[in-house]
Amino acid sequence: ATLSQPQYLLTLYFLVVAGLALLAGFARSVTTRSEVGSRFRPAVVARLTVTGVAFVSYLLLITTFLSSYTLTGDTYVPNGNAVMMFALRYTDWSVTVPLLTFELLAVCSVVGPALRRTQLIVGASSFAMIFSGFLGAIVIDEGQSQAQLLIWGGISGVFWIITNVLLIRCVRRSLPSLTTQAASWMRSATILMLSGWVVYPLVYLIQVFGDGGGWATTMQVSLCVADVLVKIGFGTLIHRVAKLRTAEDV
Amino acid sequence: ATLSQPQYLLTLYFLVVAGLALLAGFARSVTTRSEVGSRFRPAVVARLTVTGVAFVSYLLLITTFLSSYTLTGDTYVPNGNAVMMFALRYTDWSVTVPLLTFELLAVCSVVGPALRRTQLIVGASSFAMIFSGFLGAIVIDEGQSQAQLLIWGGISGVFWIITNVLLIRCVRRSLPSLTTQAASWMRSATILMLSGWVVYPLVYLIQVFGDGGGWATTMQVSLCVADVLVKIGFGTLIHRVAKLRTAEDV
Ligand SMILES: CC1=C(/C=C/C(C)=C/C=C/C(C)=C/C=O)C(C)(C)CCC1
Ligand SMILES: CC1=C(/C=C/C(C)=C/C=C/C(C)=C/C=O)C(C)(C)CCC1
Numbered sequence: 001a002t003l004s005q006p007q008y009l010l011t012l013y014f015l016v017v018a019g020l021a022l023l024a025g026f027a028r029s030v031t032t033r034s035e036v037g038s039r040f041r042p043a044v045v046a047r048l049t050v051t052g053v054a055f056v057s058y059l060l061l062i063t064t065f066l067s068s069y070t071l072t073g074d075t076y077v078p079n080g081n082a083v084m085m086f087a088l089r090y091t092d093w094s095v096t097v098p099l100l101t102f103e104l105l106a107v108c109s110v111v112g113p114a115l116r117r118t119q120l121i122v123g124a125s126s127f128a129m130i131f132s133g134f135l136g137a138i139v140i141d142e143g144q145s146q147a148q149l150l151i152w153g154g155i156s157g158v159f160w161i162i163t164n165v166l167l168i169r170c171v172r173r174s175l176p177s178l179t180t181q182a183a184s185w186m187r188s189a190t191i192l193m194l195s196g197w198v199v200y201p202l203v204y205l206i207q208v209f210g211d212g213g214g215w216a217t218t219m220q221v222s223l224c225v226a227d228v229l230v231k232i233g234f235g236t237l238i239h240r241v242a243k244l245r246t247a248e249d250v
Numbered sequence: 251a252t253l254s255q256p257q258y259l260l261t262l263y264f265l266v267v268a269g270l271a272l273l274a275g276f277a278r279s280v281t282t283r284s285e286v287g288s289r290f291r292p293a294v295v296a297r298l299t300v301t302g303v304a305f306v307s308y309l310l311l312i313t314t315f316l317s318s319y320t321l322t323g324d325t326y327v328p329n330g331n332a333v334m335m336f337a338l339r340y341t342d343w344s345v346t347v348p349l350l351t352f353e354l355l356a357v358c359s360v361v362g363p364a365l366r367r368t369q370l371i372v373g374a375s376s377f378a379m380i381f382s383g384f385l386g387a388i389v390i391d392e393g394q395s396q397a398q399l400l401i402w403g404g405i406s407g408v409f410w411i412i413t414n415v416l417l418i419r420c421v422r423r424s425l426p427s428l429t430t431q432a433a434s435w436m437r438s439a440t441i442l443m444l445s446g447w448v449v450y451p452l453v454y455l456i457q458v459f460g461d462g463g464g465w466a467t468t469m470q471v472s473l474c475v476a477d478v479l480v481k482i483g484f485g486t487l488i489h490r491v492a493k494l495r496t497a498e499d500v
Contacts, residue, residue: 041281044281048278083255138263
């Protein structure tokens with residue numbers, strides 16, 4: 001969609017702020033990585049890789065955004081590249097969403113072969129959720145057919161439910177074995193992540209009915225905000241749980 | 251081949267997802283490098299360098315892809331650069347495939363001069379496998395002659411068999427000296443790597459008969475998936491074996 005100058009600058013503002021926040025989050029994960037015992041190292045690895053991969057994705061998003069619009073008169077007119085602004089978000093999520101599920105599972109009380117099985121199922125279903133969204137939004141009929149958008153959105157929604165149910169079940173089983181403080185942070189982390197996960201399908205729905213620069217700006221801005229809240233806020237809470245449980249283990 | 255927009259975006263999606271996954275795999279190798287004792291350090295080095303080199307290769311592949319096609323009407327038309335999308339994969343493999351064989355050998359029970367001799371032979375024959383594939387696919391008659399493709403594919407296949415036989419022999423000899431759990435992971439790692447190695451010659455064969463954007467997309471997508479499974483999945487399993495054997499050594 002064609003963007004007015006305020007819309008263009010607002011989108012750019014949120015892209016750059018999110019990118020810089022993710023860089024700060026990455027630096028923080030590196031610096032605090034040894035606060036957590038080796039038993040919870042997978043949570044540390046997930047946090048490091050989520051923030052690192054997301055930062056690199058935002059660099060790509062920012063350069064793509066800058067090269068996707070041409071200032072014509074006083075509006076910004078998109079060229080053929082603009083579709084990549086959404087395609088690149090799916091590439092980011094395809095890697096970071098499974099990693100976020102591993103981050104949560106790493107502080108649950110499932111261990112050993114049961115943990116590896118859960119990781120495999122939850123990782124695969126969260127990837128399938130993103131990939132079917134990508135097929136609907138970008139690939140099939142170039143994302144222009146409302147029917148296909150809804151069909152693939154629905155398929156993605158099925159995987160969304162499966163992933164949610166499995167994660168909530170794991171967290172619920174783990175809560176009784178935690179101290180009050182750890183359990184409360186763990187509950188907040190889960191609520192934060194899963195409420196974030198509600199934003200993405202809503203933004204996807206905008207594609208079905210919404211049109212024009214205002215909606216395009218709303219979509220990009222909401223995704224930036226949700227990304228930062230989930231990737232940094234959730235990561236911080238999980239880190240606290242892991243730190244506390246490390247202290248309790250001793 | 252000319253690509254439709256969905257083909258172009260699907261290829262780009264897999265290239266970027268594979269690149270980001272390899273970046274995450276590299277960060278993970280860095281973070282977990284000290285979980286393994288010094289005796290298995292060569293496995294750590296191999297895992298770090300495989301993921302690091304592959305990530306850099308994917309950066310090159312992505313920038314090459316973006317500069318190899320021009321959007322004309324609603325299709326993407328390749329320019330002279332497009333051949334590099336395959337040439338650059340051979341450069342990646344020439345370095346990473348010998349390293350993958352060292353990664354496997356590092357957790358086998360061969361040691362000392364026998365290990366060094368095996369490394370030399372397996373390393374050289376896996377390199378020769380890739381290099382003769384490169385000659386056939388890219389260099390001799392610019393990869394346009396079916397006969398030359400088959401001849402060099404056959405030469406590469408001979409080295410493929412030699413490498414496979416030597417690796418399987420080493421693994422089989424090592425299994426009895428491992429604990430049940432370590433042996434089971436080692437078996438999975440070998441099966442995962444060698445099944446991955448079946449994908450590459452099949453993709454090479456597509457060149458002989460296949461044509462058009464659909465086949466070009468299939469080739470790039472399969473190679474991205476195989477690369478991630480082999481480089482990250484295999485690396486994870488070998489790391490587990492090395493970690494377990496480190497604990498047992500104490
Ligand atoms: C259900 C559903 C979707 C869910 C997306 C989600 C849940 C994305 C989460 C992304 C996160 C957490 C990113 C990291 O920060 C799609 C793919 C939009 C397609 C429409 C249906
Ligand atoms: C047998 C054969 C081949 C084998 C290639 C292999 C086995 C490549 C493995 C690559 C890996 C494992 C990359 C790293 O992820 C070629 C060269 C295609 C040429 C045709 C015959």
